[in-house]
Amino acid sequence: MTTRLLRPEDVEEAAELLRTGNNVAFPTETVYGLGARVFNEKAVQAIFTAKGRPSDNPLIVHCAEKRDMMLVAEPLPLSRQRLFDALFAAFCPGPLTILLPKRSAVPSVVTAGLPTVAVRFPHHPLAQALIQAVGEPLVAPSANRSGYPSPTSAQHVLQDLEGRIAAVIDGGECIIGIESTVVNILDDTPTILRPGSITSEELDMVAVQCGFPPFRAASLIHSDLIRADSTHSETIESAPLSPGMKYRHYAPNAQVLVVATPDEAAAAAQKYAPAMILAREEILSHENILAQRALLEHPTTVAHILSQQSLYAALRRADNEQLHTVIILADDPIQRDAALMNRITKAASGR
Numbered sequence: 001m002t003t004r005l006l007r008p009e010d011v012e013e014a015a016e017l018l019r020t021g022n023n024v025a026f027p028t029e030t031v032y033g034l035g036a037r038v039f040n041e042k043a044v045q046a047i048f049t050a051k052g053r054p055s056d057n058p059l060i061v062h063c064a065e066k067r068d069m070m071l072v073a074e075p076l077p078l079s080r081q082r083l084f085d086a087l088f089a090a091f092c093p094g095p096l097t098i099l100l101p102k103r104s105a106v107p108s109v110v111t112a113g114l115p116t117v118a119v120r121f122p123h124h125p126l127a128q129a130l131i132q133a134v135g136e137p138l139v140a141p142s143a144n145r146s147g148y149p150s151p152t153s154a155q156h157v158l159q160d161l162e163g164r165i166a167a168v169i170d171g172g173e174c175i176i177g178i179e180s181t182v183v184n185i186l187d188d189t190p191t192i193l194r195p196g197s198i199t200s201e202e203l204d205m206v207a208v209q210c211g212f213p214p215f216r217a218a219s220l221i222h223s224d225l226i227r228a229d230s231t232h233s234e235t236i237e238s239a240p241l242s243p244g245m246k247y248r249h250y251a252p253n254a255q256v257l258v259v260a261t262p263d264e265a266a267a268a269a270q271k272y273a274p275a276m277i278l279a280r281e282e283i284l285s286h287e288n289i290l291a292q293r294a295l296l297e298h299p300t301t302v303a304h305i306l307s308q309q310s311l312y313a314a315l316r317r318a319d320n321e322q323l324h325t326v327i328i329l330a331d332d333p334i335q336r337d338a339a340l341m342n343r344i345t346k347a348a349s350g351r
């Protein structure tokens with residue numbers, strides 16, 4: 001199969017490919033997604049094959065409008081509907097994914113047999129236009145090979161999936177750069193299953209206003225405990241709430257080291273060259289000690305800015321440039337960013 005690179009003005013062509021059962025990648029504000037019509041079981045199945053994704057990892061359903069969710073989700077109990085409406089008003093369309101009770105019409109391959117369906121309303125105009133043109137919600141996991149960093153440009157998608165999907169729409173670079181925040185509001189205590197650019201503080205404000213307790217961070221518990229290759233995983237009693245969190249994720253081929261100070265970064269760059277250092281923009285400014293020491297002392301060291309927006313692109317660049325090591329300087333401001341730290345920790349846990 002030849003993968004076509006489509007322009008934003010080719011949305012109608014992309015929609016026709018999707019309508020006829022193909023997989024098409026498209027930009028969202030978080031990362032590029034690999035789309036299929038939610039009610040076309042064969043097309044959904046093909047996504048798992050193209051990505052090499054384990055079949056027990058469910059997909060997110062992307063809707064253009066609030067009323068579209070009725071096609072895939074059962075009505076919420078009244079007490080939860082209030083919280084849903086408040087979250088929707090505050091954050092949607094945008095980088096928030098909410099678990100809802102699944103309608104039986106949704107093929108079980110979409111939700112990996114779970115009774116819930118994850119729903120998101122992307123903000124990106126191309127994503128919205130595409131869903132509207134198809135006339136049906138689209139499932140869309142991140143458009144990368146399973147286990148690799150998520151794609152934040154059409155070129156990243158081609159690197160991973162060329163020849164495996166019908167087309168990708170080139171909408172430039174994604175503004176946010178890491179995947180959406182995934183939440184569960186169906187239990188007594190609302191939980192964050194995957195941290196994202198919408199923070200727990202922002203979510204808590206809405207929850208508390210609606211008379212709910214603050215969100216609990218479920219994914220941190222699970223991702224810390226469960227490793228895909230761990231022989232101990234059987235000893236963990238409860239199944240992970242968000243199945244994707246148990247798999248290794250976001251890892252480049254280069255080894256990823258996490259350090260806390262510029263001195264440690266400099267020492268690691270000496271030891272594990274050729275290396276890439278990722279640090280906050282402020283740290284990389286020219287008068288800074290890290291720039292002086294680490295970057296100049298070893299000629300093969302390169303440095304790039306560390307942010308939610310740039311992390312995945314940098315990890316991919318390290319592999320393209322055949323660097324052995326990515327050194328991530330996670331100082332206090334980075335450590336306070338739960339979503340970024342979640343992705344860094346996973347990248348550092350290796351392939």
Ligand code: TXA
Binds near residue numbers: 060111193243
């Ligand atoms: O920002 C995003 O969410 C991107 C863009 C393309 O929208 N999509 C994305 O999809 O990151 P994916 O498939 O890479 O990640 C979906 C995550 C996985 O961790 C999966 O386990 C979880 O959402 N998930 C999906 N349905 C679920 C469900 N019913 N219950 C619990 N977790 C679910």
Ligand code: MG
Binds near residue numbers: 150
């Ligand atoms: Mg993914």
